[in-house]
Amino acid sequence: MSGIVIVGAGQAGATLAETLRSKGFDGPVTLVGAEADLPYERPPLSKAYLLGDMARERLYLRPEAIYSEKDIVLKLGQPVSHLDTAAKTVKVGGEVLSYDQLALTTGSVPNRLPAAIGGDLEHVFTVRSLADIDRMRPFFARNARVLVVGGGYIGLEAAAVAAKLGLQVVLVEMAERILGRVAAPETADVIRAAHQAHGVDIREGVGLERLLGEDGVVTGARLTDGSELAVDFVIVGTGIRPDTRLAEEAGIGCDNGIAVDEMGRTSASDVWAAGDCASFPYKGGRLRLESVQNAIDQAQAVAANMLGAGVPYLPYPWFWSDQYDLKLQIAGLNTGYDRIVVRKTDDAVSHWYFRGDTFLAVDAVNAPRDYMVGKRLLEMGRSVAPEVVADPDANLKALLKP
Template sequence: MSHIVVIGAGQAGSSLVAKLRKDGFDGDITLIGAETALPYQRPPLSKAYLLGEMEKERLFLRPESFYADNDITLKLGATVTGIDPAAKTVSLGDEVITYDQLALTTGSDPRRLPAAIGGDLDGVFVVRGLSDVDAMAPHVTTGKRVLIVGGGYIGLEAAAVCAKRGLSVTLVEMADRILQRVAAPETSDYFRALHKGHGVDIREGTGLERLEGEDGKVARAVLGDGSTLDVDFVVVGVGIAPATTLAEQAGLTIENGIRVDAQGRTSDPSIWAAGDCASFPYKGERIRLESVPNAIDQSEIVAQNMLGAGKDYAAQPWFWSDQYDVKLQIAGLNSGYDNVVTRQGEGQSVSFWYYKGDQLVAVDAMNDPRAYMVGKRLIDAGKTADKSVVADPEADLKPLLRA
């Protein structure tokens, strides 16, 4: 009987094994995860869960009974120590598991501060896994002083939660502006004003020089401009890196993640990859998407292809972020844009439409689900949007879908 092994028990891994069973695979399935918790959703960790508004059980993607009912062997709290593609085996210490096909859904790892600048002091946290947030939660109490390092979406979401809980929040971003790597200046301006309105001290163009501690616990931060902050704890949100160590050790091709073809197959025909860890062809380029929708959609295509479907993955990128009472929805990828059109809504509602020449490539919509929906449908269909219509807040967007 055929045996499929999946390494990585996050959103992608859980979706992949569920799709295998749904599509009729009747062989053996083993899902291996390094964490002890059941596969869970990550986005609420830095928001509802950290705020205490969501119970741990609600994070779980599927109940434990799902895996038993579908005859899926779960190996949690298990560390894979090696893959032997020639022998088609996976090693977990002394235990060796033989596979017929293997899928890597290993996700990504948070970038941490070097120990040389105090990154290993107590009270320095990243926001990636359940254990990270559980360790941080007792510190998120009114009156505490927190330093957020990094002005991307993870850092801003953490800042929003801490500000809502009544902490004194300082955020430092080494680049000239927050969200510089991922968004237009207009989106940066919007979120800078939002956070400052909630009392967050945002310092752009300012790096962290070092953290200093007392009795092994972080106590101060020295910034690149020479200023010093007294802090009770620090949250590091300086990005993530694809988890490729096992793939590298197995001799798979690495290119900004585990390189896969359009169907999700790695350089070894019996090994597949999906989710944050995988880079794949997209519109003549090679990209890697760090998002829940990609983890689900790509892993389900890979599951089908492991069963012989032969389908190419046609990514339709979209993302979201929740900060205070603002929901940001992003459609498309803004790489290569050269102009932005603003569509002003009511109150905090606004959207920014990214164009490459006259071609619409992405939309950032803040509290404007209609603009997001229209923009996403246009982008997915390869259509564009008349700039004069987009810029007119009185104009109806829906006719653009029929153009």
């Protein structure tokens, strides 16, 4: 019996494998991962792990023994080099594995700087894998000079760790402001102020022209405003893209990720996809989510559907970011908003996104109650009056009552 093969041993792949077992599947399950480490959490990489507050073992989703107990075969450190959907086989190293059903949970890969502008110099790092963090951690010495390229969450989190450890940090964002694609100006203002208070030199509307180097090692950077910086290393936080290489080479349909239907099926027979790599139908279009929550929820849904559940996947997006003493929690998707309502109480602030009178999403900064209420309202399909949100004396929890 060929059983089920899962390609990609991240959060989605590990969740899918365990869900198959918890739902009673007793056939062979093989989890294949390109990295040598056991499946692990990625969010702490640019936070607690980089800071040195989390041991490597604590990153692992499960001890190795758990996979043995659940009869999940691990093939780690072995990338899949070929997928044949007609023969229903994958090539892993020198071995060919047959499958009855295949799940692609290949995740995403970081965007890198082009070699033409110095991206191939040594001491230029991305923030995606354990190996990435292990390579850069020795450079986090007090007063070391680091350039962070990109003002999204990954770049900002890395900048926060560097600042806390006493490095000299310059962050450049070529767009007009940080978090331009994902958060309102009001949220960006709070995050920017925190970084500046910790000495981070944030330069918005300024891009990287090229990196400068000697003997193949980065030594500086020339920016688009003509200025030059001396640097000891560079962190590239310019986003990620879905890892669709294997699917594309196999002729599987892709559309901003591996395209799946509402059940998680790809265009190839008996091939499914979940997590960062998958785009799925959503409100008349297609959506791809890069979050732990989506990786877990979608993997659980796909596992159930591989076993015949036939239940469409309905996402309830939420995200978070830790920077300094700020905990940013986000619920919903702010796409298409035309109004921001600010709710401020004590040291907490939340920004509520509306399109007309329809509540879309909330960014909560050190405001866990606001986040919890906003998240529950979205899950319940309820809106809220903007004037109620704006009233700091209003009891938002009352909105959750039947």
